[in-house]
Amino acid sequence: MTDIPTVQGTLALDLVPRLDPPPAPEAPAGTRRPQEADADVVPIDRQRRRELESWTWRYAQSVVEVVAGDRPVSQLLRWTTPPVYADLARRAHLVARAGGHLPGQGRPRRAAARAQVLGVRTSFVGRDAAETSIHVRHGERSRAIAARFELVGGRWQCCALEFA
Numbered sequence: 604m605t606d607i608p609t610v611q612g613t614l615a616l617d618l619v620p621r622l623d624p625p626p627a628p629e630a631p632a633g634t635r636r637p638q639e640a641d642a643d644v645v646p647i648d649r650q651r652r653r654e655l656e657s658w659t660w661r662y663a664q665s666v667v668e669v670v671a672g673d674r675p676v677s678q679l680l681r682w683t684t685p686p687v688y689a690d691l692a693r694r695a696h697l698v699a700r701a702g703g704h705l706p707g708q709g710r711p712r713r714a715a716a717r718a719q720v721l722g723v724r725t726s727f728v729g730r731d732a733a734e735t736s737i738h739v740r741h742g743e744r745s746r747a748i749a750a751r752f753e754l755v756g757g758r759w760q761c762c763a764l765e766f767a
Contacts, residue, residue, distance in 0.1 A: 609634055625745075644726065644727065645727050645728070645729055645730055646726045650738065655733055656723050659735050659750070659759075660723050662750075663720045663735075663737045663739070663750070665678065665698045666691065668718070669694075669695050670694045670695055670718075671717065671718055672699050676688065676695050679691065680757065681758070682758065682763045683761050684761065685765050686762075687761050687763065691697065691701040693754060696767075704722070706736075718739050718741040719739070721738045721741055723738075733751070734747055734749070734752075735751075737749070737750065748764065749763075749764075750763065751763040
């Protein structure tokens with residue numbers, strides 16, 4: 604009598620779960636592996652990236668201060684397109700009204716904890732356009748802001764701003 608394998612005509616499966624992450628795919632020969640910060644659609648030198656991220660950090664901190672009522676929205680007029688400026692003014696007005704402060708009624712009550720920008724990540728989607736994600740901490744809560752900046756007349760302007 605001949606021995607018949609027990610898996611004849613069937614597919615042998617390994618049902619043991621894999622707990623390790625899968626290996627990263629190999630980069631083609633002659634190319635370097637992209638790093639975490641290299642999410643650009645177009646190549647940008649590090650100096651230009653650092654300058655925009657530094658500026659974006661300051662801009663984002665100003666935005667959260669405007670929304671909190673600690674800074675007048677007019678300070679962002681030059682670096683903001685009209686639709687974004689109108690949205691920031693509306694948000695600042697709603698926060699002021701919710702806190703019982705409207706323009707001309709004295710100083711608003713200060714919050715115990717102020718919002719602070721903790722991180723900025725930028726991706727250049729064109730030579731004159733960048734999209735940025737911003738991590739903001741307010742007390743025990745974290746929030747995210749997404750922004751798009753375009754180079755207009757030699758200066759960066761925020762043309763889209765989304766709070767999450």
